Amino acid sequence: MKTSENPPDETKKDDSGLDFIRKIVVDDIRTNKNEGRVHTRFPPEPNGWMHIGHAMAIYLSYSIAQEYNGLFNLRFDDTDPSKESMDYVEAIKEDIQWLGADWEDRLYFASDYFEELYDLAVALINAGKAYICDLSADEIREQRGSLTEPGVNSPYRDRTIEENLDLFKRIRNGEFEDGSKVLRAKIDMASPNLLMRDPIMYRIKRVSHYRTGTDWIIYPSYDFTHGESDAIEGITHSLCSLEFETHRPLYDWFVDELLAVGALKHKPRQIEFSRLNVTYTITSKRKLLELVDGNYVSGWDDPRMPTIAGMRNRGFPASAMRTFLGRVGVTKREKNIDYGLLESCVREELDQEANRVMAILNPLKIVLENYPDDQVEHLEIPNHPKDISKGTRKVPFSRELYIEQEDFMEDPPKKFYRLTVGREVRLRNAYFITCTNFVKDDSGKIIELQCTYDPNTKGGSSPDGRKVKGTIHWLSKPHALEAEFRLYDRLFKREDPSGLPDYNPDSLTTTKGYVEPSLGNAKPASHYQFERLGYFFTDPKEFSQDNLVFNRTSTLRDTWAKIFKQHPHSKKKRQKKK
């Protein structure tokens, strides 16, 4: 992946501007620690969907490896078979790939190291640093003590090395029931860090593992697996989020003890950073699951979901995600980023990349009374106003057109400069038109406009230099293609949502409308800007030439909406008030 934001200049001597992790890396390279190598990893547990917070962790580890000519591993931390599955492995790989992080041929699984980990555990027993404990889970919890009180030593703590070795082997061979015994590290039951109070290294679980099958009935715990896997892979900088800070002493203890007995040769360094939170968004698996289970969203990859798959389906470009992640920065402070920053990055990218086309969400028919009945012109319109390399396309123009309902007002407020009776506006890239009259149905709804066009303004400008204040988009009614629009908005109503109670019922509005005929040839998963409406993305799965489905990635900035919100009344109505 390209690291677009503030790429560090490796020749630069000073560290200024670098985040604290990069400073550590630069310093390690300078002092030739790890022979100058940089090697990172991303260690997901295959038990859920990757979300925006994971994206940050992936991007950080990958881009640091990139920037310092290092390597990046993908390693699945699959030590709890009761929750994990291969389906997640494939989904996670797809997400990481999409983001642009490349693990090349270094795809690993902690389960690849089960035998090695077992030997490491034996080495620790031999060193007198681990023992088999017969206490129940409840008893262990009780004896662990509390935040303020020390724990008490397990009565099994002083078993002989021989006995521990024998027991550990017999556990592996299946002589004991699930939960009847565990292997514990012998550290310090009085440590102020609860994690150091003789933590569990192995538990008995007769659960089939999706990769090792029934080979094992004991599985190593996270704490005993993670650092050891890092050491085995030669990871130099093991980056993780803040909640693992208190695990670091334990991480170091295991590696140091194993180093001391020569069972391990390398010591990685764990560094913690604060995780990414975004306003109007949650990443809690449990809370997101409520939305999925309750069918508030179509699934984990619903375009409203803060999952990587969801954002991909929404049409957020991977490059915009990277820009966003780069702008967010890396620190240890708790962060809550404005959702607007993400949107801004998405718009910035799409403004450059997306071809402009026209679509009408809420059609209002207009008839150009002085336009020949049977005439059709094919206007050549640029695909991108700022990038001529994107070429042009032909768009049909005829006597009967559609415009957006919101672009006409019978009794407009002062700053409204779109269409109203007697006013001239420009049809984008086409002609100036003037509204002469409108037709209402029985309910008073405006259903048709009568207009005239000025044939001398073809292309959208007047030879007499006449200016027009408003420009609106349009479609030729007989040529317009029917389409479905999925108008997405933020999933939650509140900036700091609690979950389901803050679900935004307007987060999805599905509507039928029309698009210009060129879109009949569009491919799934492509970006467009519908002029004056927003960025849309052809649905990756459902879009076809017979089923034109567009997901709204983002609206355009809408200054008019703000003005209108402040002064929603027309001149007349405001005068009445006074």
Next chain:
RNA sequence: AGCCCCAUAGUGUAGUGGUUAGCACCUCAGGCUCUGAAUCUGAUGACUCCAGUUCGAAUCUGGAUGGGGCUGCCA
């Protein structure tokens, strides 16, 4: 309650003893415009507090305050 971590505009981030405390997003005002978009210009807006060290502290020290984490045989 014990231990650990964190503290700069609304949000995020830079700053490592001397700066008009920089940048981005947001907000506001204006210019430009065939998208009320984009773009350009400008403006508002911050060092949690108290001591100490120093000629000089956002930066160093101590304390206070505020926020977060830690008592799964989850990761």
